[in-house]
Amino acid sequence: MRAIIAPRMQRIVVDAMGGDHAPEEIVKGAAEASIALADAEIILVGDAATLGAILPRLRHDGARVRVHHASQYVEMDEKPAEAIAAKPDASIVVAAELVAAGEGDALVSAGNTGASVLACARRWKLIAGVRRAALASVYPTELRRGDKNDPFSLILDVGATIDASAEDLVTFAIMGSAYAGLVSKNRRPRVALLSNGTEAGKGPAAVVAAHQMLLEATELNFIGNVEGLDIPRGVADVIVCNGFVGNVVLKMLEGISETVVRLARYAHKERLAWRLGLMALSSALSQLKAVTDWQQYGGAPLLGFEHVFIKAHGRSSAHAVTNAIKVAAKAQAGDLCGHIARGVAELSARRPPAARPPVLEGSA
Amino acid sequence: MNPPRHVFRWDLDKTYLRTEFDSVGDLFKNAFETAADKQAYPGATALLRALRAGEGHRVCIISGSPSQMRTVLAAKLALDGVEFDEFVLKNNLKNIMRGRFRALRAQVPYKLPALLESRAGSPPAPAETLFGDDAEADAIIYCLYADLVAGKVAMNDLARILEAARAYPDEVTRTLAAAERAPRGDVVGRVIIHLDRRSPTAGFRRFGPRLVPVYNYFQAALVLYADGLLDARQVLFIAFEMLDSRQYQLPILANSLQDLIRRNRFAQPSALRLADELREVARTAPSTLARADLPPFEDIARAFTDRVRELKGAPPLPWPDTIAPLDYVALVDEEHDNRRKRGRRGAAPP
Structure with a gap:
């Protein structure tokens, strides 16, 4: 007799209580995803009574949505370690546990980033050979890439690992390349190290050593070092740096974007000629906004663990949450973690034994 | 007539x-x-x-x-x-x-x-x-x-x-x-x-x-079971037909049960009665449930029980009486x- 549990379902666990607009927008996004994704089960973690009151007001597939009760949740402004310790039944903690226990395949949260990363780090294992996890983020660029003509590049790490060794940076490159290959359908993503010069010898010791390792011990499409000004140009598809640098870069890019918007608002108010100029450009600006809308991209992946975690923006609307769930399902269906594991194993096999770093598992 | x-x-x-x-x-x-x-x-x-x-x-x-x-x-x-x-x-x-x-x-x-x-x-x-x-x-x-x-x-x-x-x-x-x-x-x-x-x-x-309102016919079967119009074995056969279609899997059927309970359209006592009757079917007529493509009955029962348990007693949404x-x-x-x-x-x- 044939097996009836044939098509493998993607089980996406969603922290329904995390995010500035939780739980309403998160549940709305999950509801939409339950219709859009044919082979997915959405597991909403949060206050069952609250979620049960929201769902009936939304179009969704009730058979593809499952509710798992969690009595607590972490506020967006809480200190991660303290909140996780004080709230063992917090939605993000329960969600990470469900994935660790094999009840779900991937996790999506728009909640407190620190608490989310910590909850995963405490319950999930790192992929063998990965010493530290990396949080990746997307940003809009001038150049496009991949089969999807994607206007976004990936930068990692943006805050999970403040100080990364050369080995860590090489692992980040493998992880970022695997993610870009899968999610952006970019067959040979261009990978670069972020430094203060394009020459191989420029930058801190870890970056110089990583440069050499990426050239000698990997088959990635490594294009060398890039500088800060190359980031928005989109010279590379995956930019690798440590979490400290990545976080500063990301915040600066966000700051520039907000400043441009503020300046445009100022110009709109200040002079009639400027206002008319902005009106003339309005359709182009709207198109640019649509192309570079981060909500289209869903969220930032936390890479390096044995499970997929997509961190959606704290301000995520339902649309962004739906896309984050879709990205999680796509990463899971494409075996992102398997790709990373194979990439890291190949790196380890290519390097002489003395050069291999000790493998630490179970912590980020 | x-x-x-x-x-x-x-x-x-x-x-x-x-x-x-x-x-x-x-x-x-x-x-x-x-x-x-x-x-x-x-x-x-x-x-x-x-x-x-x-x-x-x-x-x-x-x-x-x-x-x-x-x-x-x-x-x-x-x-x-x-x-x-x-x-x-x-x-x-x-x-x-x-x-x-x-x-x-x-x-x-x-x-x-x-x-x-x-x-x-x-x-x-x-x-x-x-x-x-x-x-x-x-x-x-x-x-x-x-x-x-x-x-x-x-x-x-x-x-x-x-x-x-x-x-x-x-x-x-x-x-x-x-x-x-x-x-x-x-x-x-x-x-x-x-x-x-x-x-x-x-x-x-x-x-x-x-x-x-039902999302699928397993939910309809559960409602009609509670109404006394279907017995446990008939509910089972409806579930089997859905699984055979390859458009449904056990977790989806279990979610369907949870959805009805959350919406207060299927009471937990009915769910427990159905589980008991199915257990009896498994005991007295094991061939009914013996399918190489299905996990053991106890695993199926556990999947359904877990869905109910996951709600941790959260009150269902009141539906007008x-x-x-x-x-x-x-x-x-x-x-x-x-x-x-x-x-x-x-x-x-x-």
């Missing part, structure tokens, strides 16, 4: 058959499909067969499909092994010949008299269960029919409702006459609405406890507006 004990009235398109008729292309495809091409929703065939198998049970199919499709639709039902006692289709060719284009899509002026005439034309049953979908106005029509035969809608109110439904004068006359003839009784115990469009279930609360008299004129107007909006949006769901 002995009076039936229970009548099950079924719509066909989007309730039993997976049919698309939102565009002209869909209409053509639908018209030229063979019986073998037509697909029933997983579980619907097993459910219809189980209901028909009951002693004194009568199945009446009333569909808005054109009567020219009778041969192919009857062939499809025969292919599925579904027996029926009555099969009513809409004579759209007649409507076209008479230039009555409004009647082509009108639901209330067609289906309501068809239901009433069906009840009037055969020995009256003391109980009825109605099956429809959320694509058109089934919820309104079925509740109106239930209230009419229960004597809760006055004839002059019915005339106003038909006027709101843009019925032609002869349709009004025919409906009023059928309503006069239909034997009275508060007989409609359950209305099952298949959520083909995945409409929000909260929109159906106004129709009261009698109506249950009683129902205020429905303003059918307003409901028909609202449905008319929604249909026009759907038409403008290219049949996008509400």
Whole structure:
């Protein structure tokens, strides 16, 4: 007799209580995803009574949505370690546990980033050979890439690992390349190290050593070092740096974007000629906004663990949450973690034994 | 003829058959499909067969499909092994010949008299269960029919409702006459609405406890089990048919149970009773459950129990126990507006 549990379902666990607009927008996004994704089960973690009151007001597939009760949740402004310790039944903690226990395949949260990363780090294992996890983020660029003509590049790490060794940076490159290959359908993503010069010898010791390792011990499409000004140009598809640098870069890019918007608002108010100029450009600006809308991209992946975690923006609307769930399902269906594991194993096999770093598992 | 004990009235398109008729292309495809091409929703065939198998049970199919499709639709039902006692289709060719284009899509002026005439034309049953979908106005029509035969809608109110439904004068006359003839009784115990469009279930609360919106036929089976119309073994066979379709997996069926419990449309005691009865089936007739493609019964039972346990006793959403008299004129107007909006949006769901 044939097996009836044939098509493998993607089980996406969603922290329904995390995010500035939780739980309403998160549940709305999950509801939409339950219709859009044919082979997915959405597991909403949060206050069952609250979620049960929201769902009936939304179009969704009730058979593809499952509710798992969690009595607590972490506020967006809480200190991660303290909140996780004080709230063992917090939605993000329960969600990470469900994935660790094999009840779900991937996790999506728009909640407190620190608490989310910590909850995963405490319950999930790192992929063998990965010493530290990396949080990746997307940003809009001038150049496009991949089969999807994607206007976004990936930068990692943006805050999970403040100080990364050369080995860590090489692992980040493998992880970022695997993610870009899968999610952006970019067959040979261009990978670069972020430094203060394009020459191989420029930058801190870890970056110089990583440069050499990426050239000698990997088959990635490594294009060398890039500088800060190359980031928005989109010279590379995956930019690798440590979490400290990545976080500063990301915040600066966000700051520039907000400043441009503020300046445009100022110009709109200040002079009639400027206002008319902005009106003339309005359709182009709207198109640019649509192309570079981060909500289209869903969220930032936390890479390096044995499970997929997509961190959606704290301000995520339902649309962004739906896309984050879709990205999680796509990463899971494409075996992102398997790709990373194979990439890291190949790196380890290519390097002489003395050069291999000790493998630490179970912590980020 | 002995009076039936229970009548099950079924719509066909989007309730039993997976049919698309939102565009002209869909209409053509639908018209030229063979019986073998037509697909029933997983579980619907097993459910219809189980209901028909009951002693004194009568199945009446009333569909808005054109009567020219009778041969192919009857062939499809025969292919599925579904027996029926009555099969009513809409004579759209007649409507076209008479230039009555409004009647082509009108639901209330067609289906309501068809239901009433069906009840009037055969020995009256003391109980009825109605099956429809959320694509058109089934919820309104079925509740109106239930209230009419229960004597809760006055004839002059019915005339106003038909006027709101843009019925032609002869349709009004025919409906009023059928309503006069239909034997009275508060007989409609359950209305099952298949959520083909995945409409929000909260929109159906106004129709009261009698109506249950369902996402699939496992949910319908659970509701009818609680109503005493199916036994545990029949519920099981419906689940098997859904699993065999490969469109459903055990977790999805377990989620369906949890969804009904969250919506307060299936009580936990019924779930426990069903589990006990299935355990008894597994003990006394293990061959019923012995399928190489299924995990052991205890694992299945655990999957369902876990879904209930996951809610950790959270109170279900209250569903109204009683129902205020429905303003059918307003409901028909609202449905008319929604249909026009759907038409403008290219049949996008509400």
